Amino acid sequence: MLKTLTRALLFCSILAIKLPDAPHPQTLTLGHIIHRKAVMRQNIRKIQTREEKELSAKLIDAKMAELLRDKDAQSVDSKVIRDFAGHDYVVARYGELGYGILNVANDDVVEIAPFSPLPFDWASDDVRYVPWVGYYEKKDGRFFDARSKEEISDDGLLDLEEESVRFVNQSIVDKNAAVFTEPIRQSSSKPKDINISNSDDRINVLVYADHEVPNSWYFKRNYDQYPKNPGNICGYVSASLLLAYNEIFKSTGYFSRAEASKYIEPYEGILRSNGWDGVPILADSFPWKMWGEGIGESVPSTICSAIDSFLSAKGKNYDIYKYYWEFSTITDPIKDGVPAAYFGSMKKDQNSEKRINHVVTVYGYYDDGRLLCHYGWDGFSQVVMSQLGAFSLGGVVAIYNKSSHLHNRYFSDRVTKKNYCGCGVLMEC
Numbered sequence: 001m002l003k004t005l006t007r008a009l010l011f012c013s014i015l016a017i018k019l020p021d022a023p024h025p026q027t028l029t030l031g032h033i034i035h036r037k038a039v040m041r042q043n044i045r046k047i048q049t050r051e052e053k054e055l056s057a058k059l060i061d062a063k064m065a066e067l068l069r070d071k072d073a074q075s076v077d078s079k080v081i082r083d084f085a086g087h088d089y090v091v092a093r094y095g096e097l098g099y100g101i102l103n104v105a106n107d108d109v110v111e112i113a114p115f116s117p118l119p120f121d122w123a124s125d126d127v128r129y130v131p132w133v134g135y136y137e138k139k140d141g142r143f144f145d146a147r148s149k150e151e152i153s154d155d156g157l158l159d160l161e162e163e164s165v166r167f168v169n170q171s172i173v174d175k176n177a178a179v180f181t182e183p184i185r186q187s188s189s190k191p192k193d194i195n196i197s198n199s200d201d202r203i204n205v206l207v208y209a210d211h212e213v214p215n216s217w218y219f220k221r222n223y224d225q226y227p228k229n230p231g232n233i234c235g236y237v238s239a240s241l242l243l244a245y246n247e248i249f250k251s252t253g254y255f256s257r258a259e260a261s262k263y264i265e266p267y268e269g270i271l272r273s274n275g276w277d278g279v280p281i282l283a284d285s286f287p288w289k290m291w292g293e294g295i296g297e298s299v300p301s302t303i304c305s306a307i308d309s310f311l312s313a314k315g316k317n318y319d320i321y322k323y324y325w326e327f328s329t330i331t332d333p334i335k336d337g338v339p340a341a342y343f344g345s346m347k348k349d350q351n352s353e354k355r356i357n358h359v360v361t362v363y364g365y366y367d368d369g370r371l372l373c374h375y376g377w378d379g380f381s382q383v384v385m386s387q388l389g390a391f392s393l394g395g396v397v398a399i400y401n402k403s404s405h406l407h408n409r410y411f412s413d414r415v416t417k418k419n420y421c422g423c424g425v426l427m428e429c
């Protein structure tokens with residue numbers, strides 16, 4: 001931890017001098033475009049037959065079985081979808097809940113969400129997908145975000161096409177470079193209660209990564225107990241989750257008493273020996289009330305400032321770990337037992353430095369490099385993402401608590417009416 005903190009501090013000081021938040025704009029010339037199309041053609045592998053599609057689904061089944069230690073993982077259906085540059089992806093679904101997506105260009109299982117609803121309409125004729133960015137459906141000749149239902153502008157389509165190309169090319173480079181080749185380590189200590197094919201109550205089943213932060217269940221069980229993300233405020237949603245995590249488990253006082261009573265609702269449930277039953281509820285209004293109605297898209301420095309402003313004059317001792325993707329790995333904070341906001345960045349406007357970021361909260365990783373994260377969407381609290389092809393621009397923000405632990409009473413037993421601290425201590429009065 002000391003080493004990474006030293007590196008973080010060193011890097012932050014360099015960053016302050018040299019690196020801007022946004023990269024230099026790149027003007028697309030005809031030469032660029034011709035080159036890009038040629039590169040695209042090289043990488044386009046299409047699913048031509050039903051057998052190929054079913055074989056792809058079996059690759060997803062195999063990865064699902066490996067990651068979840070569920071030998072019986074078997075998809076019930078599969079479907080070919082595309083990105084905005086003609087690359088195929090195969091989606092396998094596992095009943096009412098759960099799906100996995102294969103990047104056909106390099107046979108990498110790019111996304112596994114074993115307990116999440118499908119993020120698009122399975123019956124839709126034309127579904128598009130850009131890893132880490134989103135899902136889209138075509139209706140009446142126009143594309144819409146499958147979740148927000150917002151129409152995608154012509155400029156937006158160009159950006160999505162560019163990111164589609166960048167992602168596939170990078171994923172192939174990453175795979176050839178064998179960035180992540182460590183084998184999955186089978187651990188006998190991991191629970192074996194996962195059976196995604198048969199469980200009737202899969203929302204209560206947890207995914208286990210090889211490495212996780214303490215109290216990672218807080219993120220896993222946080223299906224919808226966090227501020228919603230209707231307006232691209234995912235950076236603030238992630239900051240809210242990180243602040244609540246520190247308040248509940250690390251050292252109370254991250255929220256003032258007034259803020260806690262207003263925005264954190266203690267969870268009242270049956271306490272079980274293997275952990276709590278549910279998570280204290282963080283109010284939807286929290287990010288807007290704390291940081292203003294005008295909040296929207298963010299870059300790492302915006303979120304660092306937001307965290308600092310929220311914590312100012314509270315007397316908490318903490319470091320903000322801030323890294324840019326080129327120089328870091330998202331797994332560093334997780335190794336230190338600290339959950340982190342992971343920012344991916346893609347162009348927003350071809351002619352400016354404006355970029356949009358997608359931000360997720362990472363709380364675990366696998367030995368093969370896959371990340372276990374909370375997507376900031378309802379039901380997407382346990383999503384496993386491949387790092388192959390992941391954003392080359394972006395960053396990592398984490399809060400390293402350095403204050404001593406102070407108890408709180410965010411958990412109460414419905415039966416005994418007794419209160420508990422997030423650390424597990426019974427609060428006597």
Ligand SMILES: [Zn+2]
Pocket residue numbers: 405406407408421422423424425
């Ligand atoms: Zn405590």
